Amino acid sequence: xxxxxxxxxxxxxxxxxxxxxxxxxxxxxxxxxxxxxxxxxxxxxxxxxxxxxxxxxxxxxxxxxxxxxxxxxxxxxxxxxxxxxxxxxxxxxxxxxxxxxxxxxxxxxxxxxxxxxxxxxxxxxxxxxxxxxxxxxxxxxxxxxxxxxxxxxxxxxxxxxxxxxxxxxxxxxxxxxxxxxxxxxxxxxxxxxxxxxxxxxxxxxxxxxxxxxxxxxxxxxxxxxxxxxxxxxxxxxxxxxxxxxxxxxxxxxxxxxxxxxxxxxxxxxxxxxxxxxxxxxxxxxxxxxxxxxxxxxxxxxxxxxxxxxxxxxxxxxxxxxxxxxxxxxxxxx
Amino acid sequence: xxxxxxxxxxxxxxxxxxxxxxxxxxxxxxxxxxxxxxxxxxxxxxxxxxxxxxxxxxxxxxxxxxxxxxxxxxxxxxxxxxxxxxxxxxxxxxxxxxxxxxxxxxxxxxxxxxxxxxxxxxxxxxxxxxxxxxxxxxxxxxxxxxxxxxxxxxxxxxxxxxxxxxxxxxxxxxxxxxxxxxxxxxxxxxxxxxxxxxxxxxxxxxxxxxxxxxxxxxxxxxxxxxxxxxxxxxxxxxxxxxxxxxxxxxxxxxxx
Ligand SMILES: Cc1cc2nc3c(=O)[nH]c(=O)nc-3n(C[C@H](O)[C@H](O)[C@H](O)COP(=O)(O)OP(=O)(O)OC[C@H]3O[C@@H](n4cnc5c(N)ncnc54)[C@H](O)[C@@H]3O)c2cc1C
Ligand SMILES: Nc1ncnc2c1ncn2[C@@H]1O[C@H](COP(=O)(O)O)[C@@H](O)[C@H]1O
Numbered sequence: 001x002x003x004x005x006x007x008x009x010x011x012x013x014x015x016x017x018x019x020x021x022x023x024x025x026x027x028x029x030x031x032x033x034x035x036x037x038x039x040x041x042x043x044x045x046x047x048x049x050x051x052x053x054x055x056x057x058x059x060x061x062x063x064x065x066x067x068x069x070x071x072x073x074x075x076x077x078x079x080x081x082x083x084x085x086x087x088x089x090x091x092x093x094x095x096x097x098x099x100x101x102x103x104x105x106x107x108x109x110x111x112x113x114x115x116x117x118x119x120x121x122x123x124x125x126x127x128x129x130x131x132x133x134x135x136x137x138x139x140x141x142x143x144x145x146x147x148x149x150x151x152x153x154x155x156x157x158x159x160x161x162x163x164x165x166x167x168x169x170x171x172x173x174x175x176x177x178x179x180x181x182x183x184x185x186x187x188x189x190x191x192x193x194x195x196x197x198x199x200x201x202x203x204x205x206x207x208x209x210x211x212x213x214x215x216x217x218x219x220x221x222x223x224x225x226x227x228x229x230x231x232x233x234x235x236x237x238x239x240x241x242x243x244x245x246x247x248x249x250x251x252x253x254x255x256x257x258x259x260x261x262x263x264x265x266x267x268x269x270x271x272x273x274x275x276x277x278x279x280x281x282x283x284x285x286x287x288x289x290x291x292x293x294x295x296x297x298x299x300x301x302x303x304x305x306x307x308x309x310x311x312x313x314x315x316x317x318x319x320x321x322x323x324x325x326x327x328x329x330x331x332x333x
Numbered sequence: 334x335x336x337x338x339x340x341x342x343x344x345x346x347x348x349x350x351x352x353x354x355x356x357x358x359x360x361x362x363x364x365x366x367x368x369x370x371x372x373x374x375x376x377x378x379x380x381x382x383x384x385x386x387x388x389x390x391x392x393x394x395x396x397x398x399x400x401x402x403x404x405x406x407x408x409x410x411x412x413x414x415x416x417x418x419x420x421x422x423x424x425x426x427x428x429x430x431x432x433x434x435x436x437x438x439x440x441x442x443x444x445x446x447x448x449x450x451x452x453x454x455x456x457x458x459x460x461x462x463x464x465x466x467x468x469x470x471x472x473x474x475x476x477x478x479x480x481x482x483x484x485x486x487x488x489x490x491x492x493x494x495x496x497x498x499x500x501x502x503x504x505x506x507x508x509x510x511x512x513x514x515x516x517x518x519x520x521x522x523x524x525x526x527x528x529x530x531x532x533x534x535x536x537x538x539x540x541x542x543x544x545x546x547x548x549x550x551x552x553x554x555x556x557x558x559x560x561x562x563x564x565x566x567x568x569x570x571x572x573x574x575x576x577x578x579x580x581x582x583x584x585x586x587x588x589x
Contacts, residue, residue: 009499070498072468072480098499100457101480104468113427113551116457116464122553138553143462147351148360150461151553162464194477194507202501215587239587247371250518257518258497263459264371264517272587281348283459293585295578296565304349307563313578315571323572327579328588 001033003088005079005102012050016094018170020163021054024092030126031089038082040067040075052178059180066187071195074187076105081185083158090159099162107160115152117142117164122151145263145286166269166290215241216270218261222277222317226254231321232276238328246278262287276317280305335389335487338449339380341373343401344460357554359424369404372455374522376515380453381412383487390414396421396434402538409533410525421543427550428463436473437544450509451492456481456516467514478512479505483519
């Protein structure tokens with residue numbers, strides 16, 4: 001059995017959780033057996049049905065006072081309880097901050113290795129190991145923010161791993177009704193001390209807007225200074241999108257950090273990313289590689305952002321962007 | 334008087350093309366410099382602020398080759414008062430191995446009467462990105478851990494940390510001794526002053542040999558994603574390209 005930790009938001013399971021469930025099916029084919037899910041928090045029937053649509057046959061539902069606020073250790077205790085009861089071959093979580101945190105706790109508690117940001121099975125995985133088994137799980141995962149890949153062995157059960165966001169496409173299967181197994185795990189006092197004490201709702205412009213935007217307009221050093229973002233911000237507004245920036249911009253203090261895209265900022269996956277005056281360093285690319293379409297605006301036709309983009313305009317962003325804004329307004333009349 | 338330990342890792346400072354060593358076990362850094370993760374720079378800054386605010390000390394630690402002293406000196410130059418160098422090649426070390434060595438240093442210091450009340454790490458290392466050393470270290474030491482925090486303050490025996498959760502800014506309050514992993518963005522790391530650099534040169538570095546044979550990272554090899562040939566379609570040059578850009582935006586349905 002492959003157990004998948006599922007995170008939810010207002011609309012059911014998060015996209016990255018469905019990607020993780022989809023990858024769990026790949027693993028289940030390799031090891032044999034079904035895919036189970038673990039949900040902590042409310043479990044409406046729609047969520048059970050949604051998960052069944054992605055091949056989950058059983059949903060473990062953890063409830064209890066211990067989960068009234070998020071805590072990495074408490075959540076890991078819930079996963080560990082399912083591991084003890086159901087003995088999965090692997091435990092899979094989405095490559096989200098919480099998915100990564102809970103799996104790190106789980107791996108430490110079980111004293112097994114953990115693979116972060118897995119993108120697929122390695123070549124030769126599942127081959128006979130000469131001892132009658134199919135050997136260690138051989139996985140490929142992202143390192144250096146995705147600029148390089150690591151082939152890695154997870155020799156011990158359960159294999160604990162997270163699936164990199166947007167590395168696997170969430171795919172539905174003909175649904176079979178999923179069973180629900182309610183449980184209320186014991187959580188030690190020590191695991192409760194690191195729960196969230198309070199949450200202040202984020203300002204609407206904080207990074208949530210960036211990661212969920214359909215269009216992102218990005219600006220880098222080419223903006224030239226703190227006062228160089230007027231036109232890009234206007235373009236973002238005209239397209240109903242969000243403004244994102246490179247690390248040079250946040251390091252210079254030109255824009256706040258929550259707008260940063262990249263390995264140490266937000267990871268975006270919009271339909272369209274318009275990257276202006278951004279060179280496309282690997283750490284920036286790490287945050288925008290999942291964009292469906294990229295339009296680069298850059299004075300340098302050889303900048304990596306340009307050569308990796310779908311479309312490009314060669315020129316000064318301070319001339320090109322205002323011209324685009326004017327053209328949009330002209331056509332809107 | 335908080336005693337803070339902050340863990341940093343020397344990593345290749347690659348921005349462009351990644352090259353691998355012939356044995357495919359590491360990134361070839363012959364043509365690039367070295368740095369530490371942006372998260373760790375913020376952890377160093379937070380350590381320094383806590384030390385100053387509480388009249389305590391900040392100690393920086395790394396497990397790395399001899400050259401990693403460069404990164405330790407950089408942290409000393411921005412206010413860390415002491416440095417520990419575990420002299421080992423991290424390429425052959427998995428997260429579990431790194432944790433065993435750091436934990437051994439923490440326990441030795443505690444036995445000598447120096448308890449590191451708070452241990453700060455980056456959320457993830459910039460190269461191997463294992464996302465687990467901080468959490469595992471907490472378990473090895475039997476301490477609570479909070480992850481991905483952007484700010485952290487110490488008052489008496491409690492550390493108050495804040496970070497971004499899915500529904501907004503989350504606050505944690507953890508009893509010391511504790512471990513926390515830091516994300517970039519909560520504080521602006523300071524630049525070293527000339528005086529700071531001079532002082533840093535004089536601080537002796539505590540060098541320790543690793544205590545255990547590493548189990549290794551489970552790495553078979555590193556590979557590079559297949560290079561994608563450029564398929565960029567240049568829409569034009571300068572402001573004259575605006576109509577073709579807006580044609581594209583309309584085709585994509587992102588503007589009327
Ligand atoms: C551990 C680590 C983590 C990092 N994390 C991140 C991260 O999360 N996000 C991130 O972005 N970076 C990150 N970086 C930094 C990254 O390596 C680059 O330094 C950074 O992305 C470069 O920003 P930039 O493209 O704005 O600037 P530059 O690399 O300086 O590029 C500026 C670009 O603008 C073009 N340009 C200049 N003027 C104009 C103009 N008037 N009009 C149009 N084009 C113009 C230039 O041709 C050039 O291509 C990280 C680095 C490290 C070591
Ligand atoms: N070799 C090392 N020496 C010191 N600290 C390390 C080392 N490796 C990892 N760390 C710390 O652990 C954090 C998380 O690393 P990782 O789990 O490998 O992604 C890093 O940001 C560092 O703070």
